[in-house]
Amino acid sequence: MEYVIYLVEDEPNLNELLTAYLQKEGWRVRSFLDGGEARSAIGSPPHLWILDIMLPGVDGYQLIREIKAVSPRLPVIFISARDADIDRIVGLEMGSDDYLPKPFMPRELVIRAKKLLDRVYESPANDSDSAREKVIGLSCYNMDEQARQVFDSRGTPVELTAKEFELLLYFAKNRGQILGREQLLVGVWGNEFFGTDRVVDDLVRRIRKKMPDLRLETIYGYGYRLVKA
Missing domain, CATH: 3.40.50.2300 (Response regulator)
Structure with missing residues (x-):
């Protein structure tokens, strides 16, 4: 491309x-x-x-x-x-x-x-997993991975930046797991990122503001967990 x-x-x-x-x-x-x-x-x-x-x-x-x-x-x-x-x-x-x-x-x-x-x-590769669910349910939100969009319960789009979407997707794919800030940095920003884990906290705060009904818990002193619906 x-x-x-x-x-x-x-x-x-x-x-x-x-x-x-x-x-x-x-x-x-x-x-x-x-x-x-x-x-x-x-x-x-x-x-x-x-x-x-x-x-x-x-x-x-x-x-x-x-x-x-x-x-x-x-x-x-x-x-x-x-x-x-x-x-x-x-x-x-x-x-x-x-x-x-x-x-x-x-x-x-x-x-x-x-x-x-x-x-x-880049679109995901077409493989034997083509029948996998493309829409992920998160509390009262629906996350369309391929279209890179999130909708609330009324079907209204939630305007997320690219990085907000990537962090939310990482949480969605690891629902129920406690994720440390360092793990989130590597998983979303990659190994080449040079900065502090404060960026994770700031991005989480922005997601919570845009998606107030999202069940995203803070694990104090460590990281976060997206609660299974």
């Missing part, structure tokens, strides 16, 4: 370097040097946005607000040279799916982008 990537980075040399690395993967890359220019492209969404936070004119925070207003589940990677912990948490709050602090190796960005794109867009 030929993915379309929008890269927003105001430093020209870094923008050119990252564009070259992304294009080597066979992806079509459209790069922007400022937030105002990128804003004009929100109506024609790519498969993935890569946003610097500090931008002239419209910053990355404002951009992600406007992107998510149009395409709530479209994946976003934040990059920033500012305070890593603060930007990571704020980015997650606003719907980013990954965060990479500067300086970083361009190849690391490519690896993270590839893993995120594969998780969001």
Whole structure:
């Protein structure tokens, strides 16, 4: 699949370097040097946005607000040279799916982008398990794994970001099990994630806010458990 990537980075040399690395993967890359220019492209969404936070004119925070207003589940990677912990948490709050602090190796960005794109867009293989249930019941919610959508008891869609959906799916596939924060980090973010387990708590809090009837228990000092219906 030929993915379309929008890269927003105001430093020209870094923008050119990252564009070259992304294009080597066979992806079509459209790069922007400022937030105002990128804003004009929100109506024609790519498969993935890569946003610097500090931008002239419209910053990355404002951009992600406007992107998510149009395409709530479209994946976003934040990059920033500012305070890593603060930007990571704020980015997650606003719907980013990954965060990479500067300086970083361009190849690391490519690896993270590839893993995120594969998780969001690659369809499960057609095998002998084709008759397996595609809709997972969670309390009064229904989770459609293939369509990557969640509906409440009235059939109204619950707007989840890509990372929120992946964490909820991990809980759904391990219902009744006590899952530690480190296990959740590896299972959802992968071994390449560099950060604290606070991101798990923040994502759980966002899911609970959007799905107040979900029976997701906190195991204090350890992690979480999704109660079997």
